[in-house]
Amino acid sequence: MKIYIPRDAAAKALGAERIVKAVEAEIKERGIDAQIIRNGSRGMIWLEPLVEVETAEGRVGYGPVTVADVKSIFKGDSDKALGDVEQIPFFAAQTRLTFARVGKIDPLSLSDYEAHGGLVGLRRAITMSAEAVVDEVKTSGLRGRGGAGFPTGIKWDTVRLAQGEKKYIVCNADEGDSGTFADRMIMEGDPFTLIEGMIIAGLATHATKGFVYIRSEYPDAIEQMEAACVIARDAGVLGNVLNSGHQFDIEIRVGAGAYVCGEETSLLNSLEGKRGTVRAKPPLPALQGFMGRPTVVNNVISLATVPVIFEKGAQHYADFGLGRSKGTMPIQIAGNVKFGGLFETAFGMPLGDLVNKIGGGTASGRPVKAVQVGGPLGAYMPVSKFDTPFGYEDFDQKGGLIGHAGIVVFDDTADMLGMARFAMEFCAVESCGKCTPCRIGAVRGVETIDRIAAGDNSAVEILTDLCETMKDGSLCALGGFTPFPVMSALQNFPEEFSTAKEAAE
């Protein structure tokens, strides 16, 4: 008998370790033969800790489980029973490609990984030329899942054709955007898929060394990735890759609490042991990246999606999606939402459906006021824009961005002027200091919003002008995109910026 209890950080934060102890005690007391497997999370965070018991009828779920529920689960009369986990509507409605194994398998069992399609893609890629590997990724239409949406295949091709005695694959696991946790979930729930994706990137570009740069706020993901690399090395997946003669190894590196290091060039500086300041481009990291050598910098989800593209074929992947946004996206529904979690689906679902139909509206039961899509640099989308289909270009046209696909829901009590101020304050705290519009602009932005709050109407124009300067003049997305949340709050909720004035008058 197998009992699954996630060791995902969210499950742990909601008490999974206490449940493990209680289940162990119950197993001992009943003297039964049962094994506890620490799987990843199924992504239905409102049901965590979600315990699954393997039965003849499939895996039966119970959640959210408290210690008091454990005895009744064993007795078979628990009121937390959910039936077959995969039939829960939130789960059943998804198209899981990247996250196909997360929650299902034991994340650190390589045999479990292989039994569920793992390494099929790598074995196929080994038989192909580097150029053919790159072409496959191009055909899939995969675009950078970190937020910028740059075509992954084109980036790989640049590195493939670059001259260099040593090339690198750097995985950006500095997932600092509020409302996003897909990188964390896949590293904790299916680490081998990231490893496999990085090896395939190595085959495509002749890179022999990979780094995974994980933020220090993710201790569980760091531990899991380190453990997975040791297992992969021992099994001959890393090193001389499956005896193919191709060399590839991976090193895990830990960030140090700087949000800006999620920007690829500051990440490279940080990796080299420097201050995490942004580099001017060109030169592109693809040509002069880590230590000045050709380097692929890809987000976790981009790389973790590569194995399924090679397993099922590029066309299979490209057949999902909308327009130039091909494939699926793991959308993270977060904040003040009833059914929060990770929902992987083809591009194209309207924003409002994600928030209201899938997410069930707010957790507080109050009306939705706005959602911030794409992290702290993403726009606040009002309910009037809820018909926007979830895709790169579609959001761009509506003055927003999908970023790393986090949706943070706010109810009608949200203070939009306060959120705009926070965006500037965050930018001031996290600015790397290299360019003036970001370093000085963010500080002035906070001051200007304080003036508006105090009733100075003329400051609105100054704020608008400041945002233009930051947008046009900043070196990277931190200063360049902070105007998105600020201006979207101002434009979509102007009354909140003038009521402050009236109240002061």
Add this chain to the structure above:
Amino acid sequence: MTQAQPTPEAIGETIARHLHLEGPLLPILHDLQHEFGFVPETAVPLIAAELNIGRAEVHGVVSFYHDFRDAPAGKHVVKICRAEACQSVGANALSDHALAKLGGDWHMTTPNGNITIEPVYCLGLCACGPAVLVDDQLEGRVDAARMDEILAECGA
């Protein structure tokens, strides 16, 4: 984690463990902080000499990153997430509550040395906020009552 002033030998041993890496500075600083609870000022010239870079350069790196401390923290470190997703479910009120209870502002350490309180921007628990990190233990859906318990358990 000891809080006595580390000896140059101990610092040197820690540095030496990472010299084979490409770009070893961040791993060195993390390890020093892990060993000693902070990055001792006395380590700066030793690192500079080993890596053949300037002391100012090392200092610049140490001071750039939020994680590195130049003095030991309190016995327990409580980090409260201030990012948007947690704000949408009441993180600001929770932070105000905790700071008022301790009678200070972010980054303070209680006079008894038991608790240092810090902001953190996202712990990846965005669908179960407000999120808090107590030393290495994550907690989701923390309310004021639970925060009181946490602070009491840490010896506020």
